[in-house]
Amino acid sequence: MGSLKVREKKKFPVFTLFFLILLCAAGFMFYMAFKEQVPYWISDYKSKQVQEGYTDFADSADGTLPYDFTDRKTAAKDSDKKKTSEKKSQNIPQDWNGVDWNGLKKMNPDIIGWIRIPDLAVNYAVLKGTADNYYLYHHMDGSYNILGSIFAEKGTSEDLDDAHIILYGHNMASGQMFGQLSNYTDTGFWKKHSYMYIYTPEETRTYAIYDVYNCLDNDRTYTIGFTLGSKDFRKWVKYSIKKGYYSTEFKPTGDEQIITLSTCADSGVINNRFIANCMLVDTQVKEDYVAPTPTAKQEK
Template identity: 35%
Template sequence: MGKWIRRVVVLAVAGVFLYSMASIGMTLYRYYISDKSYDDTAEQFTALATGAEDAAGERGSAPGSVGTETAPIRVDFDGLRAVNGDIVGWIYCQDTPINYPVVRGEDNEFYLHHGFDGADSNSGAIFMEVQNRPGFADANTVIYGHHMKNGSMFAALAEYADQTFYEEHPVMWLLTPEQDYKIIVFSGYTASAGSDTYQIFEGASGEFDEYLETVQGRSDFTADMEPDGAAKYVLLSTCAYDFEDARYVIHGMLVPVGSAAGVPGEAGQRG
């Protein structure tokens, strides 16, 4: 009787082990499929801009003005929108995995579990807060993305907790069909999902000035810049694991450059 029980226990343990390995394998496979899909998308719909200068450490033009600098990549938004009309932009950070289309859905749930093309996906998509006005028209626009364990999607945002990482990546890029922007990063920190960090402001105001001062004071790194309340901003948000419902957020000022979709001279001319 004892031998039989031991055999049952061994078989049960082996079954649990095999099930666990199969689950891990399936998760890794899903990561692979998602990463490959986004890699293929970047290869198909983007290209390095010819002659684009490396602007990783430059501050760019004054807020509200359009500089002569252009985005370092070009994006085929016509092709992307033929796949999904929810496409509103493309976000790019040099030397990181952040190189993705940005979508805006009818709610904040769909793209948590669907890729930019609308297909089921554990990685979801990079998407805009539905309460924000289209066209990045608000003073601050919130953009969400998953923190994937393999480092994809918005996982790299958490790296900004380190001063050295910030100094190596002080600039991101946001490209749209109408206007491209440098994202001048100036604050990053851990917040709760229900934090006042997620307030949306339509335009410049004294309250917005106070908000910018507050969020800069929370930053894990020190940025040599003074936020301008007349400019527009993005808040990039991803999951963190410091406590329940923790998020890591990055604030960046949008500085218009002289391109749209990466094409020089097209800023403000395309619809």
């Protein structure tokens, strides 16, 4: 009888095992990074679809100020026109101020306006839901997205005509939503982007950003319910000016509507906010609008 041979078990190479572990870890990290970026890509794609499908500011009444008020606005508008005129389709159904309000309302009836800062990523619909935090996590088309939308509190007037309105938006590292607002701590940046525009079905309003600062989420900045020109509102306006990081040529008195843009501060502190206060300086009403005479190029 022959001797029995014991077969040795082959040892799994330590290097191969280590390599597989690293490969799995890298795959998991890649998956998590990809998963985290997906909402950003979806939001950016959807936002561009809405912007290109429902707005065309190239040849619209976009709140142009009187020529002797400032040259900065004209420069910003011309730059914005140059960028958009080549991209927009002439077949976009638009109203008098470059927004297809009927189309937007059909897409989402919670849309009450549009906000734009030329040359910045701020170019979105303004939403108002039945709950204050609904559009913190919903896109302007109504779908769920962690980037949310630009939105007003549920008690805000549908016409956006309250004495003091607060518009909220996420501070995204990608620059989306209100992700570029913190750049206003630099006065040079402010000089190039000192105007903000609000569009409604009946009006196009021009606002000047008069001060910026950081504050807590329970600061007096968040006080609303004022009456335009009231003693309390004038006190609030003075308070907001004093908090500004630098002085600007714009000094509201309490007779002008104020819109506060609010986002999380770059510090990452949970209850710290970055604020940009904007005063109304010009209003263009639909019934007073006169369409520009088509140029020879447009007639073709």
